[in-house]
Amino acid sequence: MLKKIIETKMEELDQLVLPPGISVERKSLFQHLSHPNRKVGLIAEVKKASPSKGVIKENFHPVEIGKAYDESGADAISVLTDRTYFQGHRSYLTAIKEEVNLPILRKDFIISPLQIEESVRIGADAILLIAGIFEVEKLQELYTIAYEKGLECLVEVHSKEELEEVLSVFTPEIIGVNNRNLKTFETSLEQTERLSSLIPKNSLFISESGIHTHADVDRVYRAGANGILVGESLMRANTPAEGIQTLFGGETVANEA
């Protein structure tokens, strides 16, 4: 699946037209996740559809969702901007950024410095870099370009081997362990438990995918995660606020509306 997505991304790159830049106040994903509102930081994802589940939320209003996440005490927002496989769009990120006071992670398949410049111009504070797409040297090159442009990166791994290979070259400040097997689409929180001890102490450890219940949150918290990235279960909840309440078992924070 990842190979197919990257092939599509390369075709899209040929058509990419950079938007004019916008002036935004940058928010640090690292800082917000380092001082979370609850026991683990929540990156709440704006996700209409996906390759594994098809359309997840028919009645999809990205700005309303982003504002509800902000009002419900999320620590950051992830916005799918891939059009083909997730029915996202870069305009969703810009529109949400203008309405919330949280760091925005651009969730897309970044393979080129051009997309990093595009991410800056649409108002992203951070981008996802997927280790499994590149040689580590290329990953580090894109990581450096992003930070030079004022963005932060969440470096995502899907296996022990990928994580060890990245750490043999550099130490990302934010490391995501994706619990989803990109071949079968199955999710298992054992992935987080398996890789936890390999995460450097100075890096933030984010558990991504397949987190649906308070027990799931507790499990990855006990495994040592500093934060979670959650999409589907929040998108399927009656409201984003209810979805967040379910994940945290009623644990509230001061700025919840």
Ligand SMILES: O=C(O)c1ccccc1NCC(=O)[C@H](O)[C@H](O)COP(=O)(O)O
């Ligand atoms: O979600 C998918 O089906 C998917 C398939 C192939 C590549 C990436 C995919 N998802 C991107 C993500 O990492 C998730 O959107 C994110 O971690 C949230 O996962 P979830 O809470 O399980 O929706």
